Amino acid sequence: MDIIDVCDNYSGAGCLKAYYEKNNKSDFQIIAMGLNLAVGDIKNNHLSFMKKIYGNLRHDYNESINMLLSSVNRNSIVRVWSSNGNDDDYLLLLYVCNLLKNKCDNIHVVYSTDYNKKALSINEMDYREINKLLKNEKKLTIFEINDFSNEWNELVEINSDLRVLENGIIVNKQYSDYDNIILGMLKKLGQCRISDLVSELMDNFVINDSGSIVYLYLIDKLINNNRIKIISKGERHFTDIIEIRK
Numbered sequence: 001m002d003i004i005d006v007c008d009n010y011s012g013a014g015c016l017k018a019y020y021e022k023n024n025k026s027d028f029q030i031i032a033m034g035l036n037l038a039v040g041d042i043k044n045n046h047l048s049f050m051k052k053i054y055g056n057l058r059h060d061y062n063e064s065i066n067m068l069l070s071s072v073n074r075n076s077i078v079r080v081w082s083s084n085g086n087d088d089d090y091l092l093l094l095y096v097c098n099l100l101k102n103k104c105d106n107i108h109v110v111y112s113t114d115y116n117k118k119a120l121s122i123n124e125m126d127y128r129e130i131n132k133l134l135k136n137e138k139k140l141t142i143f144e145i146n147d148f149s150n151e152w153n154e155l156v157e158i159n160s161d162l163r164v165l166e167n168g169i170i171v172n173k174q175y176s177d178y179d180n181i182i183l184g185m186l187k188k189l190g191q192c193r194i195s196d197l198v199s200e201l202m203d204n205f206v207i208n209d210s211g212s213i214v215y216l217y218l219i220d221k222l223i224n225n226n227r228i229k230i231i232s233k234g235e236r237h238f239t240d241i242i243e244i245r246k
Contacts, residue, residue: 013030106139161174179218228243
């Protein structure tokens, strides 16, 4: 059977590519979806939202979706690299199950956290760990595929600002849920660069395993709402000096 590896982004794809090449395998197919499903509108036009938050996207993720749909058939094995600790990786599994539930019966999942609880995503792993990680590969039953698909449909209907894994369960959040946490962290730091505040928030896993751009987006909302003040401009927005507006 053809195996199609599906992961969330290019870091994970690079890890898998290195693993295959080091093991002299050339007949592999890896699709990095780049969906970023934990943040923003997933019901109407998620691509438009992602362009707003990320600026120039490296690719139109519709291309990745179309590539997956055109590659898969009833005899394919679609192997999703997921996680019970990373929001985007977990949501990717739900999305793929929903997308392929009537097109493919062979959806497999590999959770990085089954191999190592601290390995929140394949993005953080070394290609030399893939062999051990693959020992936890599991084929989903039709019931499980439908269950994950239904979970995705429920999240789409709610369409919250953020979707965050807490104790293995996706919790729907609003951006404002993190306002006081961000402001409290800034008060503790005092005047600082935006990058310093983002680093502190990431180090404390305030929004699970979220990337820096999500935190920057929330900080910018607080700036626009006159709750954070820019003291001085840096060479880049990340280096602007900020403080709590009094």
